[in-house]
Amino acid sequence: MSIVTIQFNNDKQPKYLQLFEHIKKLISGGQLNPGERLPTVRNLSRSLNVNNITVVNAYKQLEIHKYVTAKKGSGYFVSNIKMQKEDTLSSGDLGMSIAPDTINFASATPHPSIFPAESFKECIIEVLERDRGFAFGYQESNGFIPLRNSILEYLARKYNIRAANEENVLIVSGAQQGIDLVGKALLNPGDYVVTENPTYDGAVAVFKSRGARVVGVNMEEDGIDLIDLEKKIRICKPRLIYLMTCYQNPTTVSYSRQKLNQVLQLIRKYNIYAVEDDSMSELNFDNGELTTLKCLDKENTCVIYLKSFSKILMPGLRAGCMIIPDVLVKDFTKIKHNTDLSSSGLIQRALDLYFRTGKWEEHLQYMKEIYRGKYEFMLAQLERLEKLGVKYHRPNGGLYFWISLPKKLSAQDIYNECRANGLVLIPSGVFYELDNKSKDRSLRLSFASSNIEEIRCGMAILEKCLDDTIPAVDIM
Amino acid sequence: MSIVTIQFNNDKQPKYLQLFEHIKKLISGGQLNPGERLPTVRNLSRSLNVNNITVVNAYKQLEIHKYVTAKKGSGYFVSNIKMQKEDTLSSGDLGMSIAPDTINFASATPHPSIFPAESFKECIIEVLERDRGFAFGYQESNGFIPLRNSILEYLARKYNIRAANEENVLIVSGAQQGIDLVGKALLNPGDYVVTENPTYDGAVAVFKSRGARVVGVNMEEDGIDLIDLEKKIRICKPRLIYLMTCYQNPTTVSYSRQKLNQVLQLIRKYNIYAVEDDSMSELNFDNGELTTLKCLDKENTCVIYLKSFSKILMPGLRAGCMIIPDVLVKDFTKIKHNTDLSSSGLIQRALDLYFRTGKWEEHLQYMKEIYRGKYEFMLAQLERLEKLGVKYHRPNGGLYFWISLPKKLSAQDIYNECRANGLVLIPSGVFYELDNKSKDRSLRLSFASSNIEEIRCGMAILEKCLDDTIPAVDIM
Numbered sequence: 001m002s003i004v005t006i007q008f009n010n011d012k013q014p015k016y017l018q019l020f021e022h023i024k025k026l027i028s029g030g031q032l033n034p035g036e037r038l039p040t041v042r043n044l045s046r047s048l049n050v051n052n053i054t055v056v057n058a059y060k061q062l063e064i065h066k067y068v069t070a071k072k073g074s075g076y077f078v079s080n081i082k083m084q085k086e087d088t089l090s091s092g093d094l095g096m097s098i099a100p101d102t103i104n105f106a107s108a109t110p111h112p113s114i115f116p117a118e119s120f121k122e123c124i125i126e127v128l129e130r131d132r133g134f135a136f137g138y139q140e141s142n143g144f145i146p147l148r149n150s151i152l153e154y155l156a157r158k159y160n161i162r163a164a165n166e167e168n169v170l171i172v173s174g175a176q177q178g179i180d181l182v183g184k185a186l187l188n189p190g191d192y193v194v195t196e197n198p199t200y201d202g203a204v205a206v207f208k209s210r211g212a213r214v215v216g217v218n219m220e221e222d223g224i225d226l227i228d229l230e231k232k233i234r235i236c237k238p239r240l241i242y243l244m245t246c247y248q249n250p251t252t253v254s255y256s257r258q259k260l261n262q263v264l265q266l267i268r269k270y271n272i273y274a275v276e277d278d279s280m281s282e283l284n285f286d287n288g289e290l291t292t293l294k295c296l297d298k299e300n301t302c303v304i305y306l307k308s309f310s311k312i313l314m315p316g317l318r319a320g321c322m323i324i325p326d327v328l329v330k331d332f333t334k335i336k337h338n339t340d341l342s343s344s345g346l347i348q349r350a351l352d353l354y355f356r357t358g359k360w361e362e363h364l365q366y367m368k369e370i371y372r373g374k375y376e377f378m379l380a381q382l383e384r385l386e387k388l389g390v391k392y393h394r395p396n397g398g399l400y401f402w403i404s405l406p407k408k409l410s411a412q413d414i415y416n417e418c419r420a421n422g423l424v425l426i427p428s429g430v431f432y433e434l435d436n437k438s439k440d441r442s443l444r445l446s447f448a449s450s451n452i453e454e455i456r457c458g459m460a461i462l463e464k465c466l467d468d469t470i471p472a473v474d475i476m
Numbered sequence: 477m478s479i480v481t482i483q484f485n486n487d488k489q490p491k492y493l494q495l496f497e498h499i500k501k502l503i504s505g506g507q508l509n510p511g512e513r514l515p516t517v518r519n520l521s522r523s524l525n526v527n528n529i530t531v532v533n534a535y536k537q538l539e540i541h542k543y544v545t546a547k548k549g550s551g552y553f554v555s556n557i558k559m560q561k562e563d564t565l566s567s568g569d570l571g572m573s574i575a576p577d578t579i580n581f582a583s584a585t586p587h588p589s590i591f592p593a594e595s596f597k598e599c600i601i602e603v604l605e606r607d608r609g610f611a612f613g614y615q616e617s618n619g620f621i622p623l624r625n626s627i628l629e630y631l632a633r634k635y636n637i638r639a640a641n642e643e644n645v646l647i648v649s650g651a652q653q654g655i656d657l658v659g660k661a662l663l664n665p666g667d668y669v670v671t672e673n674p675t676y677d678g679a680v681a682v683f684k685s686r687g688a689r690v691v692g693v694n695m696e697e698d699g700i701d702l703i704d705l706e707k708k709i710r711i712c713k714p715r716l717i718y719l720m721t722c723y724q725n726p727t728t729v730s731y732s733r734q735k736l737n738q739v740l741q742l743i744r745k746y747n748i749y750a751v752e753d754d755s756m757s758e759l760n761f762d763n764g765e766l767t768t769l770k771c772l773d774k775e776n777t778c779v780i781y782l783k784s785f786s787k788i789l790m791p792g793l794r795a796g797c798m799i800i801p802d803v804l805v806k807d808f809t810k811i812k813h814n815t816d817l818s819s820s821g822l823i824q825r826a827l828d829l830y831f832r833t834g835k836w837e838e839h840l841q842y843m844k845e846i847y848r849g850k851y852e853f854m855l856a857q858l859e860r861l862e863k864l865g866v867k868y869h870r871p872n873g874g875l876y877f878w879i880s881l882p883k884k885l886s887a888q889d890i891y892n893e894c895r896a897n898g899l900v901l902i903p904s905g906v907f908y909e910l911d912n913k914s915k916d917r918s919l920r921l922s923f924a925s926s927n928i929e930e931i932r933c934g935m936a937i938l939e940k941c942l943d944d945t946i947p948a949v950d951i952m
Contacts, residue, residue, distance in 0.1 A: 013607070013608075013610060014606050014607050014610070017610070053622065053625075053832075056625075057621065057622055060621050060642075061621075109613070109614060111609075112608070112609030112610045112612065112613045113609055114609070115608075115609035115612045115613075117604060117608045117609040117611065117612060118608075120612070121601070121604045124600060124604070125597070125601065128593060128597045128600070130490050131489070131490050132489075132588070132591075132593045132594075133587075133588030133589055133590070133591035133593040133790070134489060134490070134493070134588045135593065135792065136588065136591045136593060136596070136790035136791070136792035136793060137585070137588045137591070137790070137791060137792050138585060138791045138792060139792060145533065145536050146529065146533055149532075173649060173794075173816045173819075173820075174816050174817055176814070176815065176816050176817045177815065177816040180814065180815050180816065184685060188687075189665055189687070202813075202814065205814050206814050209660060209811070209814060211664075211665070314609075314612035314613070315612070315613060315614045315817075316611065316612035316613050316614060316615060316818075316820060316821040316822060317612060317820070317822075318649075318816060318817070318818070318819065318820045335685070338652070338656065338678065338681050338682050338685060339652070339653065339656050339815075340649045340650050340652050340653040340656065340794060340816075341650055341652045341791075341794070342794070343649075343794065344649075344792065344793070344794045344820055344823060345792040346792060346793075346823075347820060347822075347823075356529075
């Protein structure tokens, strides 16, 4: 096997990705050795009878994933692909830019092969035929009106969120933009924000970029610790609290209805806003009731609800929505306008059609079945780790498990060991505000982007790493 | 003619827009009177044999444009459509949300009927067939690599911008997001920003939202006033200056090459960044050389270049690009990630194909011809206003004229008068930082979204308003 033996398959990925995968295998398999020079772009494109650009893009991918190194003026060379320990980690980095042969328990994004690309394409084509140039005009800053209505109808029917009307719905370019808008609308330098601890690091980064101070409150089995929450609210007088009430990231905890009510009472008492970030509530494998803080906020005064379509539909849509309390609607609309004028009209129109034609709920059922299968499979493997002292919560939904390691074990060490053996997962340190030794005890294992075989392999790697490490610790 | 006499045309706009236009005409034409109740959604949809949603959306459009008023529980009523004077104006509001029968010299966006919807649709379909689910995965935060290369090649060939390489290109969701990222990357509360005076109000809003203080420097015929600029740099020590060097908004002035060099010397001397916002340089009707500040920044150290595709291609793409100085690349990538993770991969891939297949340059030629025709037509009408004391610059490019009124005339008054007569344009106050009587002397007239007949009509309205106002002033 050599570079020029590649057989392009028109039904597969783009050619440059196929070439990238091919060369990657040659490198991983040892047919190409560290230090070896790849053919020039011109020669390879001639030999393969493809465009220069195809080869350039394949080489770029290899470079990004550190399989090769570019040397100016002399070409591309196979690099030593031993993994480097990174200086700083974020959950985004971990999920998105791992080497392709590594098993990925870090990413909470499904593999592109299960995206509903074909049926969404139909919606896009229908919209383009229906609306033509109008699909590419400016959209209202707060979003395409029919889509806002589709979403309202869905949230009312499925979540019993009824206090809002069309004006309260704001279409955003993904949940991350929603968090960014919250920061701009509510935070000034020096303001306090309370979050769950641990929490999503991408939200913390936004709050800090507004000059806010972030204070964490510990999690219990049915949601945030209320006593600690009230204490910190009294001391810090925060502008807002940021919560994930369903399958919290990373602890997988869902709030009980009682706790949701208590949180609501607290934020009303102290007159602060709650931001409820919901990307996974639909993935309730037990088909239990879907309860959110927002549906309890019946006067629509204090909960900013933020919904992502990335996990269930497709992340690349860059579409999400917010339900904004009446008093904040004007501010958020203006801020959205200043941020990017509006989100893509074409995507909004296609998404609206996707809702109206029932494709969204159809796809949701399909995704839920797929995820449930992987959830149960990973759970069965996890049970084997109990004998090693590993503990975990059974969320019955969502996209990951949060496991606690036996005492004396460092999650960072296990992460390093797993990574060296071809498995990436996320160590707890990423999700905690402070670098705290006592918090270095958990790992987040996502089953979103791996198939059953990869889950089996990855869990075996984890088991071996734990097995190898535990005696060594006990001897010390 | 009544509501149910509408003839839907399948080759035209979406049905709800056709219905909206139809009812609008009935209202404007007096066939439906103020206070009159529209048919219920159910009745009308039955009579017309269309979906409920079509009627709902048409009614919503009527409501947005203030043709009807919704009364809870009792339906939609024709409103009194006399125009209201608004409390505050922004160029965005003026351009995007005017009543449909008004002639629009405010918007700098082309009418959707001349967008290349069909050829862009072909690119989208090709991408979806080629990349399938991968087109909907997360994209690199700084953008799809092949698109970044397409843009680099274009900027090098057309603008001689050569210092940058792929890493310096950042794909953004439109130019407004680019300005937002600049604010986040460079501005802290209390920092100073220098802008041209007058300038784009949407940029000022972003800088202020970061807590920055904005200082304006007057414009001369070949660009910013250098003496005033240096004085203000010395006093304020700004972090950045924000410039539009080609067909500046709103003055239409383009910088001379000499002035660009002098600006570059100044920002190097005082070690500050320039943000060069370029949305129209391709529209040089005289086919003169395209010179930017960025192409003079040969070490790529101090100019942040920001390019929009909204004016020439389609605003709804929400796609633009930035060229970032080496030292800022890491910061901008991180900030883009925190802002919205990435821009839509589908749109980026389709845009890349649009560039590679030569469609972009083809469309550019087409748009340039259309705009040139409208430019020349408006110019010919403008000449007639000289006898009334109106003065203006001939930009030979871009999308608007900036006209100065004779002494004693207030631009705000003329704006109000024109608006009452069915023409919207933008009075100079919108573009000036301070509410300064001496600045209330100019109007921006855009020919982007009007056709020849509308330009003729609009200019006649303007002439009449000026004619009616001038004697009255002289008598006082």
